[in-house]
Amino acid sequence: MFDDAVRQDSPIHDGVADLRLEQANREDWSAVAGPHWKDPESLYTHLSQNTNIIEAARRMEWNDVVPEEAVVLDLGCGSGWLAAMLTQHPGVHKVVAWDASPALLTDVVPAMVSLMGGDLSKVERVCAHFTPLLIDDASIDLAVMSSAFHHSSSPESLLEDLVRVLRPGGAIVLLNEVPFPVPIMLGAIGTRAIAAAVNAMTTRLTISKPGHVAADHLLYDDVLGDRALTEAQWRRLFRRHNLAVQIIDTSLPSYPRGFRPRQRLEKNLTHFVLRPQGSRERAGAGSH
Ligand SMILES: C[S@@+](CC[C@H](N)C(=O)[O-])C[C@H]1O[C@@H](n2cnc3c(N)ncnc32)[C@H](O)[C@@H]1O
Numbered sequence: 001m002f003d004d005a006v007r008q009d010s011p012i013h014d015g016v017a018d019l020r021l022e023q024a025n026r027e028d029w030s031a032v033a034g035p036h037w038k039d040p041e042s043l044y045t046h047l048s049q050n051t052n053i054i055e056a057a058r059r060m061e062w063n064d065v066v067p068e069e070a071v072v073l074d075l076g077c078g079s080g081w082l083a084a085m086l087t088q089h090p091g092v093h094k095v096v097a098w099d100a101s102p103a104l105l106t107d108v109v110p111a112m113v114s115l116m117g118g119d120l121s122k123v124e125r126v127c128a129h130f131t132p133l134l135i136d137d138a139s140i141d142l143a144v145m146s147s148a149f150h151h152s153s154s155p156e157s158l159l160e161d162l163v164r165v166l167r168p169g170g171a172i173v174l175l176n177e178v179p180f181p182v183p184i185m186l187g188a189i190g191t192r193a194i195a196a197a198v199n200a201m202t203t204r205l206t207i208s209k210p211g212h213v214a215a216d217h218l219l220y221d222d223v224l225g226d227r228a229l230t231e232a233q234w235r236r237l238f239r240r241h242n243l244a245v246q247i248i249d250t251s252l253p254s255y256p257r258g259f260r261p262r263q264r265l266e267k268n269l270t271h272f273v274l275r276p277q278g279s280r281e282r283a284g285a286g287s288h
Pocket residue numbers: 028029030053075076077078079080082098099100101104128129130131145146147148151152153
């Protein structure tokens with residue numbers, strides 16, 4: 001299923017330090033996203049008690065998108081809780097748990113699958129980036145990404161690749177995204193514009209505002225690469241790729257009230273179910 005072009009000989013000559021692996025490790029999610037990403041038990045407790053993402057995924061109508069003998073791609077699988085959940089669906093044959101973090105795939109995913117009561121024999125772990133997506137054309141029945149798509153630095157290429165790897169009748173489900181409310185987006189753009197104007201006018205004062213504003217998104221965390229999009233921006237992105245979208249409002253905020261109160265205008269965890277326009281319903285989907 002995967003492209004052999006991944007393995008290439010190093011072009012570095014003798015006597016030249018090759019720091020690429022070191023750099024890759026520095027970007028490892030488990031090293032930058034906080035201490036509990038290293039420990040499966042505390043991560044499982046955090047995700048299941050302090051966030052609503054697992055409960056929101058349970059609210060998805062999986063029978064609508066999982067055909068029989070399904071090959072599922074969990075892209076940006078992180079700790080693997082969603083891959084684990086999907087191995088329990090009777091239609092799922094295999095889940096490819098794909099992430100750029102070697103530490104998560106090696107040290108966390110197997111334990112998380114067991115804590116979630118999943119079936120590790122159905123999980124194939126792959127350490128690679130989102131794009132280019134080194135998977136054969138038309139080889140995946142269902143691609144899922146939980147809280148992960150908005151970390152892509154090239155969402156257009158990623159969607160193009162996701163559509164390419166889908167089998168006819170397949171679906172892409174982007175789970176646990178939180179569309180940005182328009183007033184909050186305008187406020188974030190305004191404060192960054194003011195900071196940029198001040199920085200442009202004076203040599204004495206520097207206003208530091210993380211991230212940047214772009215025509216089709218706001219990058220608000222430049223360490224983890226979080227992008228915010230309004231619902232209109234999400235819809236426009238999907239339209240550019242000729243994807244029909246079903247928007248599922250899970251009615252759950254990202255965090256239970258006891259852990260963190262909902263912020264002003266904050267939207268619920270939202271799932272986007274995407275299907276290439278004109279693709280036929282695959283026989284068997286929804287029959288479980
Ligand atoms: C916010 S976490 C979400 C993890 C998991 N899906 C969940 O719902 O808990 C984002 C994940 O995407 C991975 N990731 C971010 N950018 C990536 C990229 N360009 N290629 C592959 N994985 C990436 C990170 O390593 C991290 O595990």
